[in-house]
Amino acid sequence: MEQPQTIAPRQARPDADGHFGEFGGRYVPETLMPALLELEQQYYRFRDDAAFRAELDHLLRTYAGRPTPLYFARRLSERLGRGIRVYLKREDLLHTGAHKINNTLGQGLLARRMGKPRVIAETGAGQHGVATATAAALLGLQCEVFMGEEDMERQALNVFRMQLLGARVVPVHSGSRTLKDATNEAFRDWMARCEDTHYIVGSVVGPHPFPMIVRDFQSVIGIEARAQILEIEKRLPDVLLACVGGGSNSLGLFHPFYEDRTVQFVGVEAAGLGRHTGKHAMSITTGQVGVFHGAREYVLQNDDGQIQIAHSISAGLDYPGVGPEHCFYAASGRARYAAVTDAEALEGVKVLCELEGIIPALESAHAVAHLVLHLRDELPDGAIVIVCLSGRGDKDVYVLKEHLGKM
């Protein structure tokens, strides 16, 4: 078999200034512009470099655990009935337990090639922080992770994991003391130290070129899934389904199928306590365009253009913005977006535990829940669906016990 391709070929989108249609771009202080321009230039150079790609491929295979299985979920499929066939793309089986490592290995290698000895990252629940600390340890890079004070309390074990891996976790006291503020603080740090530091952004968000870079490194999910489904089913799937917070696992799955027009993309946002409670993370599905963390995108904001705090039971979806490429997919109709509540996501966890023996991350459970509770009725008989199982649920056991423990 040919060496598996792990980075999608260069695309027409974004344009030269990082726009996906009207979305994306670079809305950052001038101090950061030269760093972004340098990063873009260096990234183009390395992504086309055979030695860089071979090194990344090697790490993904021998260290992270790629390719991940495309698993036929027989009992879940039977539950849905009507000949519907559900496949799970098992990113939960990767080292560190989620798809985040695809990106941190790629950007970690990029940092090393660019000669930056120090990497920084933002983290909410700690998944991206742990994945960054892991890549930094592996590659011999100094690592600092910015994390909201409130998140540090809620995710004390992940704080310890990062420290164990040699990273320094920097508490963020400003604003809501959660992910968005940790991101602000990481940008502030980068402004002061862009000469020796690379900022490993954790999702397909932020100013250009980050949404493109993260998408490219996550595209390995869809590239593999496409080859695997063609081998197993001898045809393309009808639907791709994945959760959307910032949107990296979903875009990683969707992007390589972009030109396959018969393949529908469905992204699932977190409806939290419900759309009308105001406590949710439905950036796309409530749809107000704004500029946040350096990009034009759909963002939760109040009547005065101030950014709102998102809510979800799943920390990985708890972000008020969303990647600009998703916004473009939504506006152009290439993808559809739905939302499921915290309670529905817990249903998704139970279904997968009981039928497949898999404890999914709460994030991924949103996609499963949408399939079981809503999408099933719209699917034609015999439809083939690929669900991105972006992470495992080990990190969520405390939350799960709190909500499901009385069974």
Next chain:
Amino acid sequence: MNRIEAMFAEKAKTGQKAFIPFITAGFPDLPRTERIITLLAENGADLIELGIPFSDPIADGPTIQRASAAALEAGASVARIVGLVRQVRRQTGVPILLFSAYNPLFHRGLARVADEAKQAGADGFLVPDLPPEESAEFDAILRERDMPLIYLVAPTTPPQRREKIARLARGFLYYISLKGVTGERASLPADLESGVAELRRHTALPIAVGFGISRPEHARAVARFADGVVVGSAIVKKIEELRDDPDWEHHLAEFVSSLASAAKASVGVEPDPPRVGCDFRNHA
């Protein structure tokens, strides 16, 4: 000619340097901001940067972050701040530059907010997260209304990019003195003067320098080679310290006037004594 250009033209004639304080609008509250603006004008401000608070200010250090959060908490909004400018225009003709993150402006509507600001008597905009790659739409809107969009140049900005920015700039150019966020620093970067000198090769516009200037000696040093000196966090911090002080006006006037005198003293102009008289009018 708008007020900002007229002010710098006047300064050029006398050889004096412009003192440009920054404050966060709505901090500690809107009524006091109104009084602070007149007090700044009475005590040597040649141009006031009026900051519209934003929930997620990535270019700001802790002092302005705190002030922004407190201002939003106290009810500051774009509409109210524009109203404040209208109000304050009855008392002073000091040029006012609205300093805002892009999103609050974008959300209100760029043409609408420009019209509102113009009618209220504001003189221009500075949008720190709007680099030239993204500024075309707002720049054109402001151009039609004779309001400059002030561009920034950082120490990291390479020469060909400075050239590009200088071509777009009107009013004046803002040189960011250091890498990193706003906030007080013990000393100024050693390469600041050469950075400004390099920028002069690309522009005939006045150059104001800001970020990290917090003491009269900094202001004096910068005024030797720049046309304007911006002091932000140090003033906002002083306002924060004085928020519960009944005699805050007097202390603030004294502090501002010491900075203003230092900025202007570099060319040997005799400083004015601090003024707090409420009946003072500075008609442009």
